[in-house]
Amino acid sequence: MLELRNITKIYNPGTVTEQTLFQDFxxxxxxxxxxSIVGSNGSxxxxxxxxxxxxxxxxxxxxxxxxKNIGKLKEYQRYAAMGRVYxxxxxxxxxxxxxxxxxxxxxxxxxxxxxxxxxxRQRRDFYRQQLQSLGLGLEDKLDxxxxxxxxxxxxxxxxxxxxxxxxxxxxxxEHTAALDPKTAEIIMELTDKVVREKKLTAMMVTHNLRYAVxxxxxxxxxxxxxxxxxxxxxxxxxxxxxxxxxxxxxISIECGN
Amino acid sequence: xxxxxxxxxxxxxxxxxxxxxxxxxxxxxxxxxxxxDGTFPLGAAVTAVLLTKGVDPWLxxxxxxxxxxxxxxxxxxxxxxxxxxxxxxxIITMTALFSINLQIAGSxxxxxxxxxxxxxxxxxxxxxxxxxxxxxxxxxxxxLVLVVKLLMDxxxxxxxxxxxxxxxxxxxxxxxxxxxxxxxxxLGLVIANALVALGGCVVCHEQRxxxxxxxxxxxxxxxxxxxxxxxxMNYYSASRLARGLRKRRGLxxxxxxxxxxxxxxxxxxxxxxxxxxxxxxxxANMMKLITALLFLLVLVxxxxxxxEIIHA
Numbered sequence: 001m002l003e004l005r006n007i008t009k010i011y012n013p014g015t016v017t018e019q020t021l022f023q024d025f026x027x028x029x030x031x032x033x034x035x036s037i038v039g040s041n042g043s044x045x046x047x048x049x050x051x052x053x054x055x056x057x058x059x060x061x062x063x064x065x066x067x068k069n070i071g072k073l074k075e076y077q078r079y080a081a082m083g084r085v086y087x088x089x090x091x092x093x094x095x096x097x098x099x100x101x102x103x104x105x106x107x108x109x110x111x112x113x114x115x116x117x118x119x120x121r122q123r124r125d126f127y128r129q130q131l132q133s134l135g136l137g138l139e140d141k142l143d144x145x146x147x148x149x150x151x152x153x154x155x156x157x158x159x160x161x162x163x164x165x166x167x168x169x170x171x172x173x174e175h176t177a178a179l180d181p182k183t184a185e186i187i188m189e190l191t192d193k194v195v196r197e198k199k200l201t202a203m204m205v206t207h208n209l210r211y212a213v214x215x216x217x218x219x220x221x222x223x224x225x226x227x228x229x230x231x232x233x234x235x236x237x238x239x240x241x242x243x244x245x246x247x248x249x250x251i252s253i254e255c256g257n
Numbered sequence: 258x259x260x261x262x263x264x265x266x267x268x269x270x271x272x273x274x275x276x277x278x279x280x281x282x283x284x285x286x287x288x289x290x291x292x293x294d295g296t297f298p299l300g301a302a303v304t305a306v307l308l309t310k311g312v313d314p315w316l317x318x319x320x321x322x323x324x325x326x327x328x329x330x331x332x333x334x335x336x337x338x339x340x341x342x343x344x345x346x347x348i349i350t351m352t353a354l355f356s357i358n359l360q361i362a363g364s365x366x367x368x369x370x371x372x373x374x375x376x377x378x379x380x381x382x383x384x385x386x387x388x389x390x391x392x393x394x395x396x397x398x399x400x401l402v403l404v405v406k407l408l409m410d411x412x413x414x415x416x417x418x419x420x421x422x423x424x425x426x427x428x429x430x431x432x433x434x435x436x437x438x439x440x441x442x443x444l445g446l447v448i449a450n451a452l453v454a455l456g457g458c459v460v461c462h463e464q465r466x467x468x469x470x471x472x473x474x475x476x477x478x479x480x481x482x483x484x485x486x487x488x489x490m491n492y493y494s495a496s497r498l499a500r501g502l503r504k505r506r507g508l509x510x511x512x513x514x515x516x517x518x519x520x521x522x523x524x525x526x527x528x529x530x531x532x533x534x535x536x537x538x539x540x541a542n543m544m545k546l547i548t549a550l551l552f553l554l555v556l557v558x559x560x561x562x563x564x565e566i567i568h569a
Binding site: 077079083084091095105110114119 | 418430431434436
């Protein structure tokens, strides 16, 4: 379970460009819930994810992970039980390392990085199997440098890497936005599969309203630091893309976009 | 002529140790560490004092490395924990070390002829006492550099080494692996500066002297060696010869040499170029000018201009 309690987030505090994004913001994501978050630019979607991950500081409020306050934990410490996939496919992998080296790094998450061999040959078949399940023909490219692969391929590997070791939470930050429609579809299906299989609690920010409707079991719409639509379960299942689009347009007009 | 070549080769090998350190900071960590100009004479200062005090010459190597590692830790701490920009963190260390080096050595130091160095130590003399001084220096340097190279190659393939390469390539990924990227950077700087100080130590054995200004231009030297080496290696890897070798099972390892091999070759080549320029009659005072101009030439020719990160 992920909880944000009474969060206040102010950008550029104490300057002329001071801007309050969140004021007393609270949100609870139940265990095993897959939440899609939509909203216009600047509505606070990505800030929300960054606050959960500890990438940006908050002025007030608490972040709780399974009931424990993680506000004092550093960003890297929070990733112990959490994975994250970014919008930029280059962000989730090391371009100068081979795919095998990348996967080996991810495979070792949570264990010490000592002086034993970095690449475990015995895991090669396992990686091959995992890559085969992606259906992108990556299983023969283990020794290719990550930087030589396409954006879609990299994002698929990034998703694989982020969810390789046991974890409870998955943060998806517009992770299909930079991909072509077909690849985006593949990545989205993979995401859904891994979230279900590993019973993850997931938060996904997306600009694709169809994905928000089709995937996940809860839908949030954000606007100016507030949740303006929150549909879960059967209510969400009954929501059509037009309903969301209509709400989206209404907000946009109010904001003068 | 043979003497000149042997001497240049030895110099190239000894300075490859410094280039190894620069390879780690610049190529792997993507951290332009100017502290090198201070750590190099630091290694020499510590060594000069220890040799004068009669410490076993071989013992000075690990000691110099530990002291150099401390300097690297200092740079890393300033950058990571005090959040000072990497270039400035190195400059602070470099400047501070100038005084510290003089504090350690007292003043410019000369190690007198009677004192044993690694090149005249008992085990070396037992093995090649008959050989000339120059030959001994060459062989000892070669063995030393190869040992360090092999250790580095092994290390870069360990989990820790992999994480080090990852932090320079994509620091954000290291964070999502639940590892403190700052700590990994500091580790890299410690290792790099330990290597640079080792270079200073061996140079001190070779020259039998320490001078406070001997560090000037060492980073440039190391960078040039690394860039020459890596550029040539990239050129070679794409060549027909390498592609042919890659197809043969037994010879595959020849097709893609390790970055460290490239650095050794780069260092030797660069020393050779400088020596060539000097032997054309330029006074020794012009050496740093030549070093700098050659470096500029290397940057322009390799098309790197120092902005692009090299990942080998």
